[in-house]
Amino acid sequence: xxxxxxxxxxxxxxxxxxxxxxxxxxxxxxxxxxxxxxxxxxxxxxxxxxxxxxxxxxxxxxxxxxxxxxxxxxxxxxxxxxxxxxxxxxxxxxxxxxxxxxxxxxxxxxxxxxxxxxxxxxxxxxxxxxxxxxxxxxxxxxxxxxxxxxxxxxxxxxxxxxxxxxxxxxxxxxxxxxxxxxxxxxxxxxxxxxxxxxxxxxxxxxxxxxxxxxxxxxxxxxxxxxxxxxxxxxxxxxxxxxxxxxxxxxxxxxxxxxxxxxx
Ligand code: KIV
Ligand code: NA
Numbered sequence: 417x418x419x420x421x422x423x424x425x426x427x428x429x430x431x432x433x434x435x436x437x438x439x440x441x442x443x444x445x446x447x448x449x450x451x452x453x454x455x456x457x458x459x460x461x462x463x464x465x466x467x468x469x470x471x472x473x474x475x476x477x478x479x480x481x482x483x484x485x486x487x488x489x490x491x492x493x494x495x496x497x498x499x500x501x502x503x504x505x506x507x508x509x510x511x512x513x514x515x516x517x518x519x520x521x522x523x524x525x526x527x528x529x530x531x532x533x534x535x536x537x538x539x540x541x542x543x544x545x546x547x548x549x550x551x552x553x554x555x556x557x558x559x560x561x562x563x564x565x566x567x568x569x570x571x572x573x574x575x576x577x578x579x580x581x582x583x584x585x586x587x588x589x590x591x592x593x594x595x596x597x598x599x600x601x602x603x604x605x606x607x608x609x610x611x612x613x614x615x616x617x618x619x620x621x622x623x624x625x626x627x628x629x630x631x632x633x634x635x636x637x638x639x640x641x642x643x644x645x646x647x648x649x650x651x652x653x654x655x656x657x658x659x660x661x662x663x664x665x666x667x668x669x670x671x672x673x674x675x676x677x678x679x
Contacts, residue, residue, distance in 0.1 A: 417450070417455070417493070417494045417495070417585065419494045419523075420455045420456065420494055420495055420496040421496060422526070422548050422592050422593075423573050424455065424462055424496070425455070425456070425496070425506045425614045425625075425626070426613075426614060428436050428455075428486040428549035428614065428625065429612075429613075429614045429625045429632040431481075432544065432625055433458065433668075434625060434627065434628075434667055434668060434670060435455040435614075435626040435667070435668075436453070436454045436455060436456075436497075436626065436627055436663060436664045436667040436668065437454065437455065437456035437457070437458060437626055437627065437628035437629075437630075438454045438457060438458070438484070438489045438617055438628065438629060438630075438631055438632045438634065438660070438663070439457070439458045439459070439460040439462055439463075439466075439469055439628070439629070439631045439668060440457040440459065440491070440623070440631060441459060441460075441463050441466075441484045441487065441488060441631075442487045442488060442491070442493070442498070443487050443488065444490050444632060445490075445530075445656075446488040446489075446490075446491035446493075446495070446557030447485075447491035447493060447499075447594075448656055448657055448660055449495065449631070449660050450491070450492055450493030450494060450495040451493065451657065451660075452657060452661045452663075452664050453661070453664045453668075454495060454660060454663075455491055455495060455496060455581075455626070456495060456496045456497075456498055456626065456628070457488060457496070457497050457498065458498045458499070458500070458528065458628060459481060459484050459485045459488050459497070459498070459499045459500065459524070460528075460630065461473040461481060461502055461503070461558070462501040462557075462630050463477045463480065463481070463484055464476035464480075464574075464628075464670040465483075466631075466638070467565040468480075468629060470559070472557065472559065472561075473500075473502075473503060473557050473558055473560075473563075474503045474560075474640075475672070476502050476503065477502060477504060478502055478515050478518060478519075479634060480502070480503055481499060481500060481519065482518055482519060482522040482523075483560065485497070485519060485522040485523050485524055486522050486523055487568065488523070489522065489523025491522075492534045494673070495525055495599065496525050496526065497524055497525045497526070498524070498525065498526040498527070498528055498593075499519045499523075499524035499526070499527055499528065499532075499552055500513070500527075500528050500639070501515060501516060501519070501527055501528065501529045502537050503558045505533065506510055506529065506538055509537065509538060510539055512529075512538045512541070512542070512617060513541060513542065513545065516542055516547050517547075519623070520527035520547060521540050521657075522565075524550040525548070526547075526549065526592065526593065527548070527549055527550070527552055527645075528549070528551075528552050529549060529550070529551060529552065529587075530556040530557070530558045531544075531551070531556070531580045532553065532554045532578075532619070533582045533585040535551065535585065535586060535589075536585055536586055536645075537589070537590075538584055539551060539589045539590050539591050540589045542610060543589075543590030543591075543592070544590070548592045548593075549590065549591045549592060549593075550591065550592065550593035550595050550616070551582075551583070551586040551587075551591040551594050551595070552595045552597065553571045553579055553582055553583055553586075553594060553595070553596055553607075554566070554570060554579060554595075554596045554597045554598055554603075554616070554667070555567065555569045555597040555598035555599070556597070557597075560613050562662065566598070566600065566643070567598070567606050568598050568600070568619075568679050569599050570599040570600060570603045571600060572678075574605045574619065574645075576599075576600070576602075576606070578581065579599065579603060579607070580603070580606050580607050580610050581595075582612060582661040583596075583607045583610060583611050583615075584611060584645070585612045587612065587613045591613060591614055592614075593613055593614050593615075593616060594607060594611060594613055594614075594615045594616070595609070595615075595616045595617075595618070595628065596615060596616070596617050596618075596620040596624065597617075597618045597619060597620065597649055598619040598643075598679070599619070599620050599621075599623025599647070600621070600622060600678075600679045601620065601622065601678040602621070603620070604622075604623050604624045605623035605624070605664070606619035607624070608623060608624050608625055608651060614626060616628050617673075617677060618645060619644070619645030619673075619677070620675050620679070621673065621679070622670055622674075622676040622678065626667075627667045629645075629646060629647075629663065629671065630646070633646035633648070634646075634647070634649050634650070634659060634660070634663050635648070635649075635650045635656060635659060636647070636648030636650050636651060637667075644677060644678075644679070645673060645678070645679075646679045647663075647668075647672060647673075647677060649662045649663045
């Protein structure tokens, strides 16, 4: 695989080609995912749940994410390394810029931030300084206590229109990529059509530009209830490398996600 950059993702979008993304938290799994052709690796704050055993992403600190970013960066190969901004790193513009700077120094090549239209100013300041931003909309796990659980977002027309409008606002502010979590497939399609930036989906249906899953879900080692949009690719493969290849190939061929994984 040639080095994946933001331009690569933009070219995929223009060509109507899809790409795959997977979370990675250390060098060995990052290497395996990159070797499988997975274009984007995310050091997600989901590490609070799948690595640390918390029941939300809120306890994850900047230092935690920096540590895992340094680890994953050493194995990322030619994949693009995206990294989550942790909960409450956006309490002020200054803190946002400093914390994003720390993540970039640790090896991030793009920063993913949760937050709706009000994040526009922060996104503008980050992109001005050369930090590419992915704006995470729909189900934003850092707001779980406000949402009252991990629930599908944008089900009614008004909510759906607000999410699409937020995507437009944040792309205008400079966001290079939009990530949509847990929304109806029809809204995934609408957002993909509404913005020129690549749209990555998780539980957002097949009609977006790229797909992402949490690595533990792909390998079937998630405990507790698994959400509708995940698939255990290890169940159909001989080993972890095979599971990652299968996930990548199924995304590229638009075999995943199927209707059964969508809302
Ligand atoms: O933290 C994470 O893994 C994420 C993905 C689920 C998109 O934000
Ligand atoms: Na996250």
